[in-house]
Ligand SMILES: Cc1cc2nc3c(=O)[nH]c(=O)nc-3n(C[C@H](O)[C@H](O)[C@H](O)COP(=O)(O)OP(=O)(O)OC[C@H]3O[C@@H](n4cnc5c(N)ncnc54)[C@H](O)[C@@H]3O)c2cc1C
């Protein structure tokens with residue numbers, strides 16, 4: 001058995017824990033997959049590197065209403081793919097070499113491991129490692145639902161679809177969440193016929209109802225969206241295509257496609273890790289349970305020196321959350337007597353689709369429930385992009401900013417944006433929420449550049465104020 005000061009399982013956000021502060025100690029970093037984890041190799045970064053060219057391709061369709069006739073001559077899939085993965089693979093290889101070249105204090109083990117004690121684990125080749133402190137940062141994996149034909153080679157998850165040799169002519173996407181929305185945009189803008197099957201009545205159904213309703217309407221104008229529809233089986237055809245058996249409101253039907261993307265959520269990587277065997281607590285969705293300091297729990301109590309962060313233990317499967325939690329763990333590993341808590345109060349998210357969506361805080365439904373239990377009235381305001389000067393320039397008819405605040409104080413509880421650069425527009429609202437700036441002061445306490453698109457945020461804030469004054473003259 002080899003003993004270390006610190007052992008980290010997972011090179012996603014886990015890799016960022018190793019700073020020079022550890023240079024005089026012994027650290028072991030373990031990963032069974034590509035160095036850098038999901039975000040770098042098969043998640044946020046390559047998807048957004050596809051989304052940007054998809055936005056350019058989609059612009060050809062969006063420009064006509066402005067009197068600009070663009071035509072899309074074509075998309076060179078292999079060139080797009082190779083530009084992305086030449087950069088990604090080099091980045092992953094460089095990050096790996098950087099760690100592998102620090103043998104004086106970091107040992108890199110590229111193997112699958114499972115726990116054999118609360119702070120010890122075994123590699124698949126039999127090596128046993130123990131450590132004073134252990135960080136579990138093993139991420140999550142795409143769920144493959146149990147339907148006939150799910151193992152056909154034409155069935156992909158987000159792990160594999162970005163490296164396809166060719167772009168499919170017809171793609172079926174099962175699921176209506178983030179990954180479905182982003183890949184529908186990517187493939188649809190590039191010219192693939194996209195069909196999406198969604199179990200419920202809307203896409204992005206976990207978001208604010210106005211958002212999911214508007215997004216679903218716009219999705220249906222671009223892709224063949226089949227709501228309340230299940231895929232009950234997949235069969236390979238002789239010509240390489242796949243027939244999907246669908247069950248929807250009109251009964252059963254068959255759909256022939258070239259490829260299938262399964263996007264029905266991701267599950268934490270706790271299976272096979274041995275966490276139950278050593279008694280660590282799991283949530284019902286099999287996430288590792290941690291306290292606010294990111295300490296792993298056993299029977300509800302923190303296990304000394306055992307930490308977790310990111311998708312394996314977080315309620316939010318988002319890279320900025322994994323990074324935030326990594327900063328908490330980085331501090332706490334070195335300052336056991338001054339523990340710092342993670343701040344999950346205002347976690348934003350964006351869906352990089354067409355249109356873009358961004359959200360932070362409570363949905364309207366949640367805010368109304370909060371008003372009922374707290375007795376604090378809430379006020380909402382919806383401002384259309386099209387009612388601002390930049391919205392006129394864009395001839396925008398669908399984008400909007402929806403804000404929800406406590407009525408007496410103007411404390412912002414939630415923000416929901418659909419439309420051009422929603423992911424950028426939400427940031428000042430998030431800043432106000434994080435630094436306790438109320439909506440009323442935010443609206444008039446600063447200049448807003450005219451006629452920038454940010455005026456839609458300014459106007460939404462002003463509307464909250466007007467609505468407040470209407471309620472309380
Ligand atoms: C297609 C896609 C797009 C996304 N886009 C965004 C986005 O735009 N914005 C955003 O915020 N988030 C996005 N995400 C989510 C984001 O990628 C994750 O939240 C983030 O990468 C999680 O980081 P992590 O460090 O927890 O785990 P990971 O980065 O997954 O790292 C975990 C590592 O642990 C290793 N590992 C697991 N089990 C073992 C074991 N037993 N032994 C050894 N090694 C093990 C794995 O190989 C992996 O490398 C996206 C995800 C996907 C799939």
Ligand SMILES: NC(=O)c1ccc[n+]([C@@H]2O[C@H](COP(=O)([O-])OP(=O)(O)OC[C@H]3O[C@@H](n4cnc5c(N)ncnc54)[C@H](O)[C@@H]3O)[C@@H](O)[C@H]2O)c1
Nearest residue numbers: 145175176177178179180199263264265266317350351352
């Ligand atoms: N831009 C981003 O930040 C970004 C992009 C991609 C992924 N992600 C992260 O990755 C996670 C996983 O993405 P995702 O799209 O797979 O998950 P998701 O949770 O966003 O959506 C999954 C969808 O599949 C549906 N579903 C679940 N089980 C099903 C079943 N058996 N049959 C049919 N439908 C089913 C759900 O109702 C939901 O609509 C996201 O939750 C997100 O946290 C983030």
